[in-house]
Amino acid sequence: MTEAAMATNMKTPSADDNYVLRVRGLKKFFPIQKGLLRRTVGYVRAVDDVSFYVRDGETLGLVGESGCGKTTAGRSILRLYEPTAGEIMFKSRVLSQDGTSKTVNLMDLKPTEMKLVRQEISMVFQDPVNSLNPRMTVGDIVAEPMVIHGKYGPDSEQVIISLLERVGLRPDHLRRYPHEFSGGQRQRIGIARALSLNPRLVICDEPVSALDVSIQAQTLNLLEDLQADLNLAYVFVAHDLSVVQHISDRVAVMYVGKVAEMALSDELYNHPLHPYTEALMSSVPKPDPKYQSERIVMQGEVADPSNPPKGCYFNPRCRYAVDVCREKTPEFRELRPDHFVACHRAEELKLRGV
Amino acid sequence: MAEKLIEITDLRVQFDVRAGIVKAVDGLDLTINRGQTVGVIGESGCGKSVTARAILQMVPKPGKVATGSILYHRKAKEGKKYERDEVLEITKLSSDGDVIRQIRGGEIGMIFQEPMSSLTPVYTAGTHINEALFLHRLIPLQKVGDQMAAEMMKYRSMTKEEARNEAVEMLRRVGIPKPVERVDSYPHQLSGGQRQRVMIAIALSCRPEMLIADEPTTALDVSIEAQILDVMRDMQKTYNMAIMFITHNLGVIAEMAEEIVVMYMGKQVERAKTVDLFYNPKHPYTQALLKSIPHVGKRTNERLATIEGMVPDPFHLPNGCVFHPRCPKFMPGKCDKIAPTYQSVGEHHWASCLLYE
Numbered sequence: 232m233t234e235a236a237m238a239t240n241m242k243t244p245s246a247d248d249n250y251v252l253r254v255r256g257l258k259k260f261f262p263i264q265k266g267l268l269r270r271t272v273g274y275v276r277a278v279d280d281v282s283f284y285v286r287d288g289e290t291l292g293l294v295g296e297s298g299c300g301k302t303t304a305g306r307s308i309l310r311l312y313e314p315t316a317g318e319i320m321f322k323s324r325v326l327s328q329d330g331t332s333k334t335v336n337l338m339d340l341k342p343t344e345m346k347l348v349r350q351e352i353s354m355v356f357q358d359p360v361n362s363l364n365p366r367m368t369v370g371d372i373v374a375e376p377m378v379i380h381g382k383y384g385p386d387s388e389q390v391i392i393s394l395l396e397r398v399g400l401r402p403d404h405l406r407r408y409p410h411e412f413s414g415g416q417r418q419r420i421g422i423a424r425a426l427s428l429n430p431r432l433v434i435c436d437e438p439v440s441a442l443d444v445s446i447q448a449q450t451l452n453l454l455e456d457l458q459a460d461l462n463l464a465y466v467f468v469a470h471d472l473s474v475v476q477h478i479s480d481r482v483a484v485m486y487v488g489k490v491a492e493m494a495l496s497d498e499l500y501n502h503p504l505h506p507y508t509e510a511l512m513s514s515v516p517k518p519d520p521k522y523q524s525e526r527i528v529m530q531g532e533v534a535d536p537s538n539p540p541k542g543c544y545f546n547p548r549c550r551y552a553v554d555v556c557r558e559k560t561p562e563f564r565e566l567r568p569d570h571f572v573a574c575h576r577a578e579e580l581k582l583r584g585v
Numbered sequence: 586m587a588e589k590l591i592e593i594t595d596l597r598v599q600f601d602v603r604a605g606i607v608k609a610v611d612g613l614d615l616t617i618n619r620g621q622t623v624g625v626i627g628e629s630g631c632g633k634s635v636t637a638r639a640i641l642q643m644v645p646k647p648g649k650v651a652t653g654s655i656l657y658h659r660k661a662k663e664g665k666k667y668e669r670d671e672v673l674e675i676t677k678l679s680s681d682g683d684v685i686r687q688i689r690g691g692e693i694g695m696i697f698q699e700p701m702s703s704l705t706p707v708y709t710a711g712t713h714i715n716e717a718l719f720l721h722r723l724i725p726l727q728k729v730g731d732q733m734a735a736e737m738m739k740y741r742s743m744t745k746e747e748a749r750n751e752a753v754e755m756l757r758r759v760g761i762p763k764p765v766e767r768v769d770s771y772p773h774q775l776s777g778g779q780r781q782r783v784m785i786a787i788a789l790s791c792r793p794e795m796l797i798a799d800e801p802t803t804a805l806d807v808s809i810e811a812q813i814l815d816v817m818r819d820m821q822k823t824y825n826m827a828i829m830f831i832t833h834n835l836g837v838i839a840e841m842a843e844e845i846v847v848m849y850m851g852k853q854v855e856r857a858k859t860v861d862l863f864y865n866p867k868h869p870y871t872q873a874l875l876k877s878i879p880h881v882g883k884r885t886n887e888r889l890a891t892i893e894g895m896v897p898d899p900f901h902l903p904n905g906c907v908f909h910p911r912c913p914k915f916m917p918g919k920c921d922k923i924a925p926t927y928q929s930v931g932e933h934h935w936a937s938c939l940l941y942e
């Protein structure tokens with residue numbers, strides 16, 4: 232890999248100090264290997280210079296094309312994948328001796344410290360099937376993080392029962408096995424598990440996509456209650472843009488490994504500055520059979536993250552692209568307060584919101 | 586004239602587990618016509634996926650079809666590997682016989698929920714290893730394009746080369762970048778949503794008479810979702826394919842379905858044309874469902890409406906109407922005593938609720 236590819240942009244975004252997580256220039260490249268000797272012939276740039284921040288107690292929605300690197304970004308933050316480059320600043324309580332917050336760069340932590348931090352940052356995994364051990368009962372699955380971190384005590388069973396109830400499962404589910412549950416029920420088991428250690432930040436990778444709308448509503452309300460009670464922050468990955476808007480204070484839109492735009496929810500939905508955001512907003516299916524969609528159909532193919540186009544990665548599909556878009560990578564800049572965008576033409580374009 | 590394709594009558598599917606019997610599907614009637622899209626919605630665990638599996642004689646153990654019938658009106662077609670018209674009783678077919686295995690994938694295609702598990706081959710009892718693909722599990726260490734081609738050739742008369750070319754074309758249609766190169770990738774090199782799209786491409790390229798789509802687009806972003814829905818509608822028009830569309834996304838169902846069936850605890854509680862169901866829902870459960878969705882456009886700080894209480898314990902079902910403990914329109918002395926019957930409440934509109942009896 233060339234030096235230039237490795238170099239990352241540490242400047243943006245400029246969030247004040249009021250954050251719980253601040254990611255700058257995060258990169259995760261997967262090597263593409265060929266042949267018997269497993270020679271590296273290239274890289275999949277799954278996360279390619281991503282910067283964002285999450286303020287204390289707020290929800291940042293993360294949306295974008297399937298395969299644009301949302302899961303990889305989440306896993307890299309927890310260092311379940313070793314990031315290729317970047318800075319991941321986190322305000323940790325467990326690492327400070329006196330109960331206050333200590334700002335640490337997760338990239339610099341030793342494995343023992345990282346293990347401690349995983350009590351504070353938990354993850355609800357996208358895949359509710361593979362992330363649940365089929366040989367463990369639901370009770371054991373939810374208890375496992377407590378056991379791993381030596382936090383399982385006499386009251387824990389009661390805590391687990393109340394967690395299960397909060398996510399809409401019954402106490403008698405405790406002794407059942409994951410395969411006895413429907414898809415949506417399994418996802419709620421994963422949510423209960425992620426909350427069992429009272430984390431400070433939860434990375435929720437599509438936590439409600441398998442849920443029916445009433446359980447989804449219950450779960451979203453639950454996440455909001457817990458946030459209010461415990462001052463939790465969430466990174467909330469989802470494809471349902473109405474859900475994302477409902478739960479998120481701010482939303483970041485990713486396209487092929489990069490953040491294209493980040494703003495307050497209402498601002499992003501009503502006044503998008505990036506053409507990809509505009510196209511995305513126009514595709515939201517409306518729960519109204521009489522609604523006539525005015526969908527913007529994007530031309531061409533999704534960029535290949537192992538061979539991205541020159542210039543702005545979105546340019547081959549962008550209906551506003553001009554020469555500069557095909558030449559130069561747009562900078563991710565704060566065009567209005569708290570509204571970041573990576574588009575050369577953001578100032579002049581008048582884009583349509585939802 | 587509407588031509589019947591699948592006719593389900595009084596279907597009951599039960600799971601015999603340690604604690605008792607779970608009535609996953611409990612007296613379901615459902616007819617799907619050729620070329621028609623029927624949407625199925627309902628709370629998690631109400632039996633949507635189990636119904637879908639029953640149509641393919643693939644109810645997972647320890648479940649079994651207790652009573653009821655599922656008729657499949659089979660019609661001979663050119664380019665397909667069966668020759669005469671007949672009516673098959675699916676519940677009577679051997680679950681690993683030749684007939685059902687020709688139907689699965691070839692005549693009734695299925696896109697399964699839980700795409701992410703496609704890399705872990707978990708073969709449930711009663712199903713065959715060579716049906717791995719159909720079970721929505723891509724085979725590891727085998728090129729995606731080869732798997733697609735093999736599947737197409739199983740059901741359609743075509744050469745390997747034709748199949749490979751069509752695989753590329755299908756991958757392009759479902760929005761996979763660089764399809765010419767991607768046919769040579771292995772499953773683990775794709776993202777969750779890409780694997781899901783490969784499965785959709787496979788299901789569609791077998792040109793089934795009916796497609797059962799169980800949460801087909803949940804893992805996909807809205808623009809790809811819209812594109813996939815377009816492809817499905819296209820294929821539907823060209824091949825007069827019926828679709829049974831199971832989803833929690835009321836936006837998607839509003840766009841796709843002509844008719845919607847609402848299920849609760851293994852029973853259908855309402856059925857109507859899509860517009861009527863959205864604008865004039867009759868059953869209090871349907872009304873509550875429609876209220877609990879967030880609407881895109883304006884962010885409010887309001888909490889979402891939910892349905893009071895929890896889905897009942899399957900071993901201690903409430904008397905009368907199973908929805909009554911949660912129903913905002915509960916009528917004491919009536920709903921907790923009498924089970925409602927499923928009956929007509931308007932033109933082409935049925936519901937089971939004592940309010941209308």
Ligand SMILES: Nc1ncnc2c1ncn2[C@@H]1O[C@H](COP(=O)(O)OP(=O)(O)OP(=O)(O)O)[C@@H](O)[C@H]1O
Pocket residue numbers: 261275276277296297298299300301302303304357536773774775776777778779804805806
């Ligand atoms: N282990 C891996 N090896 C090689 N490439 C990978 C690996 N995991 C992911 N990728 C690639 O990295 C890119 C990003 O994948 P990721 O799973 O993060 O996407 P995503 O945004 O979460 O998508 P989805 O919405 O479909 O879940 C994809 O192009 C994918 O093919």
Ligand SMILES: Nc1ncnc2c1ncn2[C@@H]1O[C@H](COP(=O)(O)OP(=O)(O)OP(=O)(O)O)[C@@H](O)[C@H]1O
Pocket residue numbers: 410411412413414415416441443600602607609627628629630631632633634635636645646647648698
């Ligand atoms: N293998 C099994 N053993 C025991 N019970 C099962 C099994 N599979 C399904 N069930 C039960 O059957 C019922 C119906 O399940 P099904 O998967 O059809 O629900 P669903 O409507 O598809 O839900 P979702 O929307 O969450 O996918 C559930 O209550 C579930 O617990």
Ligand SMILES: [Mg+2]
Pocket residue numbers: 301302303357436777
């Ligand atoms: Mg993902």
Ligand SMILES: [Mg+2]
Pocket residue numbers: 413414633634635698799
């Ligand atoms: Mg299901």
